[in-house]
């Protein structure tokens with residue numbers, strides 16, 4: 001691989017739609033295996049995503065022309081540029097940048113979990129090419145709250161965004177913990193802002209204020225950004241919560257005051273814009289816990305997200321009421337609880353917490369075990385308890401297992417597997433989805449505002465322009481509808497993609513330009529070193545396996561010596577596929593015969609040809625496309641020992 005292609009090559013959002021499919025046409029199959037740097041570069045050309053939404057800023061016309069950015073454009077001093085680099089058309093890796101003249105501020109540095117199409121990738125972070133090119137302009141990074149989809153990219157992104165970081169107290173604490181293990185060479189400068197004091201800081205052209213909102217983690221905030229052309233509000237993740245479990249309620253009065261001052265643009269959380277009504281409050285879960293704790297005869301093993309700190313407090317309260325001791329299990333659970341207790345957000349009655357290994361011995365059936373793994377994650381505590389892999393806890397009959405969360409997206413199947421396993425071990429299982437048949441109360445509520453709440457917030461803030469963020473395209477579009485229902489003009493609503501730049505003056509907003517955007521794969525400790533090519537290889541290997549063809553040829557004549565060796569891994573069992581292997585050998589021999597023997601051996605070219613011919617044969621016979629790796633050994637057949645000369649050509 002040459003130097004050019006070994007550089008990080010972030011995929012663009014447009015590429016995701018064009019990802020070659022492992023079972024596609026022969027052309028697709030070739031492309032999947034093609035080690036041609038040019039082809040990879042072409043695939044990475046940023047495309048304009050399809051957006052014919054009536055809210056696309058062009059009355060539903062697909063934009064085809066992209067104005068290229070002219071440096072020091074005459075009027076760029078007078079316009080505010082707002083661009084999301086993550087979190088639009090997707091769930092996760094939230095990041096939005098605001099640019100005015102020579103100043104840029106960045107809101108959130110989120111990450112996103114990899115899915116089954118990205119084998120071996122840990123998570124995904126936004127492509128920040130544009131910010132890196134304009135590094136000198138970046139004056140500050142503001143974080144809305146401490147969830148991974150807002151801080152998970154910090155360890156990779158903050159070193160590239162050399163600017164002070166602002167956030168509420170718990171948010172900054174979560175962020176510091178998040179970057180601890182990265183051992184950054186330059187420690188970021190953190191500034192804690194108190195939303196309850198309406199504290200404000202000037203960062204370049206931007207005046208920043210945090211406003212408290214309700215969410216499933218303490219100290220979640222909206223960000224108010226006063227700019228020379230008007231005020232912008234990013235809601236962060238939010239829900240109304242008049243009776244929060246931890247801390248003061250959402251500061252609706254402050255948002256109304258700022259609404260009275262006039263708000264130019266609202267960047268709003270779209271997560272639940274398609275869910276009718278209002279978000280049920282967190283405290284409504286408490287009676288369910290009391291009821292189920294009451295019903296339990298044996299141990300109670302309860303699982304939720306480690307980052308749902310408010311839920312953790314509810315579980316502590318329920319355990320206290322039931323007079324049970326409590327142990328925390330799972331690395332992230334222990335870390336978050338420790339932080340929450342240390343900073344005084346989580347309140348634990350003295351003497352109630354025990355180490356799990358002591359608790360299971362001393363307390364027996366009187367224990368409550370709070371653990372990670374409610375999404376059925378294979379390596380998380382609950383799955384390991386179910387399979388008997390956990391060092392201290394093994395599920396037994398008489399255990400009550402409570403999953404206080406909903407399966408997210410693609411996790412439905414693995415949660416199903418987990419519940420299967422738990423029930424095989426004899427546990428009584430309660431899930432949010434089965435409350436009707438269990439006759440139990442509510443076991444989960446969302447941290448994000450439902451449709452009616454979103455509408456209410458829009459009518460409180462009364463923005464001139466609305467840009468739905470934090471959600472899929474459908475969620476953004478639903479949010480746009482709510483905007484219209486609540487008095488925002490249709491032409492003032494922008495459902496955009498990552499990379500789109502919304503340019504604003506005090507009375508106008510338009511979207512005509514794009515900046516580079518997309519996703520960077522994080523693989524172990526490396527950032528961006530997993531390329532499309534590597535991913536395609538992993539997908540091919542994972543789904544169809546590989547076949548290695550080893551041909552020994554005479555160095556002088558280029559003649560095939562003996563029968564080619566065929567090695568297969570993850571494709572077919574050799575012994576049971578003698579016929580197929582025989583056909584392959586035949587095909588390989590024919591390829592050698594067809595080779596133009598009048599010219600010097602160009603083994604590189606020949607290997608590509610051999611690969612394609614073998615691939616086509618295997619596809620025709622098996623409808624599968626294993627990775628085919630031809631290896632040609634050149635030997636001097638006249639030498640007595642018949643040893644390969646030099647390294648094999650791979």
Ligand SMILES: [Zn+2]
Nearest residue numbers: 145147215237
């Ligand atoms: Zn959140």
Ligand SMILES: [Zn+2]
Nearest residue numbers: 147149150237
């Ligand atoms: Zn979020």
